[in-house]
Amino acid sequence: TQLLEQSPQFLSIQEGENLTVYCNSSSVFSSLQWYRQEPGEGPVLLVTVVTGGEVKKLKRLTFQFGDARKDSSLHITAAQPGDTGLYLCAGEKGNQGGKLIFGQGTELSVKP
Amino acid sequence: GAGVSQSPSNKVTEKGKDVELRCDPISGHTALYWYRQSLGQGLEFLIYFQGNSAPDKSGLPSDRFSAERTGGSVSTLTIQRTQQEDSAVYLCASSLSPVREQFFGPGTRLTVL
Numbered sequence: 001t002q003l004l005e006q007s008p009q010f011l012s013i014q015e016g017e018n019l020t021v022y023c024n025s026s027s028v029f030s031s032l033q034w035y036r037q038e039p040g041e042g043p044v045l046l047v048t049v050v051t052g053g054e055v056k057k058l059k060r061l062t063f064q065f066g067d068a069r070k071d072s073s074l075h076i077t078a079a080q081p082g083d084t085g086l087y088l089c090a091g092e093k094g095n096q097g098g099k100l101i102f103g104q105g106t107e108l109s110v111k112p
Numbered sequence: 113g114a115g116v117s118q119s120p121s122n123k124v125t126e127k128g129k130d131v132e133l134r135c136d137p138i139s140g141h142t143a144l145y146w147y148r149q150s151l152g153q154g155l156e157f158l159i160y161f162q163g164n165s166a167p168d169k170s171g172l173p174s175d176r177f178s179a180e181r182t183g184g185s186v187s188t189l190t191i192q193r194t195q196q197e198d199s200a201v202y203l204c205a206s207s208l209s210p211v212r213e214q215f216f217g218p219g220t221r222l223t224v225l
Contacts, residue, residue, distance in 0.1 A: 006154070031211075042116070042203050042216025043155070088154055097162055098143060098210035099171075102154035 003027055006089055006103030013079055014111055021074045021106045023089035029101075030094030032065055032072045037086040037105075079110045114138070116217035118204050124223045125194055133189045133220045137206030144187050145214060146179060149201045158202075161187065162210055194224045 005024045013019055023032070031050040035043035047056050049065035049072060056063045060083075062075040072089055086107050090100040117136045125131050137144050142163045147155040157171040161181040172178070176194075181187040191198055201221050205214040 004154075041218050042205070044216070045213050048213075090155070092211065097160050097168055098207060098212070098214065099145070099157050099160055099168065100147075100155070100214070101157070102147075104154045 003101050004089060004091055004103040006106055008106060009104060010107050010109075012109040012111065015080060016078050017110075019076050019079060019108070021087055021089075021108075022071070023073065023091075023103050024071045025091065026070065027091070027093065028069050029091035030069070031092045032069070033090045033092070033100070034063055034072070034074055035088040035090060037088060043086075043088055076108075079108075081110045081112050084108055084110050116204055116206055116215050118202075118217040118220050120220060121218065122221045122223075124225065126225050127196060128193055130190065130192045131194055131222065133191075133202050133222070135187045135189070135204030135206075135217060137185065137187070137204070138215055139185075141206035141208055141215075142184065143207045143210050143212075143214075144181055145205045145207075146187070146189050147203045147205065149203060149219070151200075155203060158189070191222075194222075196224050198222060199224045 007022050033048045034046045037043040047063045052067045052069045054065045060077045064073050086105045088105045089103040119134045144161045146158040149155045159179045160168040176192045179189045201219040203219045205216045207214045
């Protein structure tokens with residue numbers, strides 16, 4: 001059972017286009033995190049959202065946590081080839097020692 | 113400063129053999145996590161250590177998997193009688209304390225022939 005459903009799993013776009021990645025669950029999370037992973041490396045944390053409805057911006061990346069804290073989205077504006085990579089969402093349910101539940105990941109390819 | 117390191121970076125073994133994977137967390141980090149990432153997939157939690165508390169082993173897929181953390185620092189994940197379905201990248205992460213940011217190592221790619 002996949003507690004966090006991430007979509008799309010693959011995305012290939014041209015430089016300059018916008019995109020949105022979704023992370024959905026029927027469970028409530030105390031916080032949700034977004035990671036980016038490059039080949040041969042471990043995931044690197046991009047952002048953590050903890051409050052329902054919270055929106056965080058990181059340059060061209062906008063992260064939103066759903067009001068009910070069950071879903072999240074990552075929006076990239078004017079994608080660049082350097083954005084290419086695997087994007088992972090991960091939820092924490094609280095009182096579980098920081099154990100993370102990961103989505104399947106979105107493999108993003110941005111072509112010049 | 114040094115990040116999380118893992119060794120070996122790659123391990124190829126034959127079905128039925130035992131393997132040991134090592135993780136050196138960031139100095140001073142009390143929490144240590146092991147995850148498994150199958151090809152093109154997200155990460156699957158395996159086990160979590162926090163200080164001297166009993167580890168949370170709830171993610172270990174079978175009794176062939178075990179892990180220990182010596183002296184609150186280095187951790188070893190052992191897989192006995194490896195199977196082909198054990199092939200994956202095994203990632204270790206550490207954090208200053210639970211619910212703080214987890215820093216991941218580069219992983220060990222395990223291939224079971």
